[in-house]
Amino acid sequence: MEYLIFALTVLAFIVLIMFKGLLDDRKRRADFIVWLRNNYGVLPKREEIKQEEFQRISCYFRRHEAEEFHVDDITWNDLNMDSVFKKMNYAYSAAGEEYLYYLLRTPAQDTDRIERMEKHIRFFMEHEEERIKFQVFFAKLGRTGKHSIYDYLNYLDLLGARSNWKHYLGDLGIVLSILIMFFSVPAGVVLLIFFICRNIIAYFKIKNEIEPYITSFGYILRLLRSVDDIIRLSSEGFEEEMEELKACRKKMSRFKSGSYIIMSSARMSASGNPIEVLLDYVRMTFHLDLIKFNNMLVEVRKNITAIDRMLTISGYMEATIAVGAYRTSLGEAYCLPELNDYEGLYIENMYHPLIDNPVKNSISTKRGVLLTGSNASGKSTFLKTVSLNAILAQTIHTCLADSYSGSPYRIMSSMALRDDLSGGESYYIVEIKSLKRILNQAAPSGSRQAQADLPSAHCVNGNKVLCFVDEVLRGTNTVERIAASAQILKSLARENVICFAATHDIELTHLLENDYSNYHFEEEIKGDDIEFNYRLMDGRATTRNAIKLLRVMGYDEEIIQNAENLAEEFIVKGVWKAHV
Template sequence: MEIYQKRQLLFNNQYNAIRSKYKLVGAIRLLVFLAIICFFYLALAKADTFYLYIVGGAVIAFLILLRIHVGYSWRMRYVQALKDVNRDELSFLEKDERPFEDGSEFKTTEHPYAFDLDIFGYKSLYQYLNRTATFIGKQKLADLLKGKLSANEILENQEAVKELSQKAEWRQEINAYSKLANLDDKSYQRLKKWSETEVLTISKFTRLLSYILPILLGVAIVLYFLLDIEVMGYVISSLFSINLIMTLSHIKYIQRELGGADKIHETIESCSAIIKRIEKESFVTEKMKSYISELNKDSFQASKELKELSRLFEQLETVANIFVMVVFNGFIQYHVHALYKFLDWKKEKGHLVPKSIEIIGEVEALNSLANFSYNNRYYTFPVISEEGKMSFTNLGHPLLNEKKRVCNDIDFSNQRFVILTGSNMSGKSTFLRTIGVNLVLAGIGAPICATKASFFPLPLFVSMRLTDSLEDSESYFYAEVKRLKMIIEQVREESCFVLLDEILRGTNSDDKQSGTIGVIHKLIRENTYGVIATHDLEVCETTNKFPDILINKCFEVEIKEDDLHFDYKIRDGVCQNKNATFIMRKMEIID
């Protein structure tokens, strides 16, 4: 937390210093502009060329000041972004606020575990982790949380996260640049579509004319002034008009490449800056080094090439400027030549755009995990077991406040399936989510809330929070049966980890009991790992038939001084205490 406080103070001071310079340059620029008007008036009023020389010098000074002013403006925005990064981190750590996007757009009830484990949405795991600022970064983080990685991919991610967690300043720079990039869904889709469209082919004759006609115009102008040939005036106006017509015939191609986007060059330039920071950084892990190799493939330096593309986009965007359009194109077909350079770049290096953006997104996602690791340095990276062992020591829910969090040990190495009992509010559902969320984290290469852990990657399936659907005329019971069917079919295909919370609630007690036992039999018949929570103590007798596979665990509650006391600690065996009747009596629902 201390580093965020120091850096917020640092950037606050930097911002104020830059802002002062920005205002000063702005004031000087205004004075120079007024001087230009004043001396131009004097030049006209007194017919004195001396004042015109002053005007010329003032115009040059104005342009230099404009460039400096724009530079300070960008620097202010960059430092402001760094201030925001540290402010948000402090709000998150000190006030338990969530000033980060929650990924609600990725929420779905169809996913095997995302809805049940609160992976997306308000105060979700995604919101807790998310430090991305571009659309592709958000998408890559969501894909990580919803997907499944191999053991090798998990190890690669773990090493990259460990390395990036030590690069706090670098990560914040990437985040700040990403905030300035404005690479939203629309911009991303537009650039992706642009890179995939066929490169326009311009005939060699048309290209040749675009050089010959401006040269002829230049020769005509020289002859007009040197030889004072009157007919050259008509030649000049004719060639000027032809150049304009040639440019106008290319306008539709320019507009096609621009695609109606506004200031796309700024987005490309920000991407170039991000890529440059990635290229310049020294990495030791294979995953991060592979990104640099990919960016510099085929002898291209992606950051340099993207900066060139940004400049070409900016040149094409000036087609909307009437002065540039008429004067520059009338004399030299400016936008025609800009288009040719643009098309040549696209043909040779167009593949760099989607590749670079994809890498930016992946680095943003890894930075999010690295930030999570940095903020929770006492968390552990689970060991991937080659012997098929899975155990967790002091396992807690990472989204719960550390002061309120209760941690437990759980081992699936001997008996791979747990029947969990406990009275109402004793912590069964929270414990299931604790296991599930930590398995998701472990499966993407992030550290988990435990002091020691070993696991091996398995597909995760959860049935905890199903809903009925009026739209599909689907009852809660039918939705639950459909989920259970999906799980049973999947465990037949491969070994899975399954979390079930009080299944078959939508039926009578006899059906529920026999159905639950039937589901357990089906699951353990295959090589399934997991936990099923139930209130039905009869179900626990199943462990007697399969002692090598099943084990009973429980959460207990104590009634002390006419009040309930929960310790939320898991124990061996079957729950002995009940509290539903006690609570109802205390609330005067029953006598």
């Protein structure tokens, strides 16, 4: 009787723990729904994304980057797009944030994709209850830790061919040992202990090898459960996606069947559930999860395309929710761009998302633009603001401006370059290589440049190019810099190409005045202070304040006076003369 009471007490305790866990899960879900409803447009609370984490976030893009034109690494880094991504990462799942990253790196080259995506963005912005249901499911899907699901899918072949016959033999040995005990208990016990120990030792050896893949299989299972939930929801405009999800889900039915053996929810969360602890010993002894793993591996290898499509569709859906949330965070400070056959670029009152209290500027041009002005006057920021808004227009169909009009462009830049110490290349070599990739992309149809092998640029004849260059060829001497820069920029002043370039060489504004429109930024020196208004002005820069800035920064007056004398003499005579 006492044993029965003890057993019932333990059972009641286990049931109580499970019931409390259920109640806690429901409360967390209810609190999460309230938070989603009251904080639309507020970034989810999470740890700061570290630079190494972008290796995971970029995995979906890296797997699909060859499919269409994309923002290359040089341009992405020039524009500090990792930080821009962080500002709009409203995704709760790895699939969502990886697709959002992919979206930002693949500017649309036609309007069909943009128009369809806009309908989906608007749907979630206008239907709160549907949006929240989707977000709850994506939150359940969650992230994958420090590795992407694609890290594992890309390396499935490393597991090699796997067979269950060794596991079956180990299980057969245990069964035979038990049968022998009916004839000889000592012999049966010895054999039983031997096979159990042998199985447990082999279990941990194999388990360590496949553990990372078990984690990835767990994510695939959560993906399948999310798909099960999603396809039951009403989602206007997603009919095609829903049908494809159903078809992919059907292909993976055998993968999910019996998956509890290897990945119960309690086990994957390391809950310490007593039943799971008991089942762990059963798994170690009979290798049930290893056998199931091999069966699941067969299904994954057979259906990688279906898994990829489910990740793509669910990731795309959450990315459209994230774009809507980002728009909401901007209030009225954004516009929907017009992407058409406009031969040029028109942006009114644009600003940069990473600058607090930014100064807004406008530009309207049908040809290249040359920017002049002193350091820190705003040239580089202007180039980044224009290029960033062009990328956002063609990716998330959202511009940080009052209005935007332009064609779909292939967008490239050459700005924040540096010496390649690991490759042993000087700044100048790095720079001319960076410029060459833009020239190849902008080359006319049929030219040798257009046919060059460009793995990072995907050169396709006849595409429109929008490019940005900050300080052309700054890594070489003045005479050769001006001569070469003039010819490079002139070669970019052609049909279907708009080039924005910043320079300190006023000579270029005269050499290229028939090909480029001149604009400038200026500053005002007031006593011992300098003021920048960061306003774009028509025409070339006319002030020379570089030497005056030395005085503002406290340089010796003799240095300043001698520098002014040298400069004035060169302007008058055109020859530099050394002063002793």
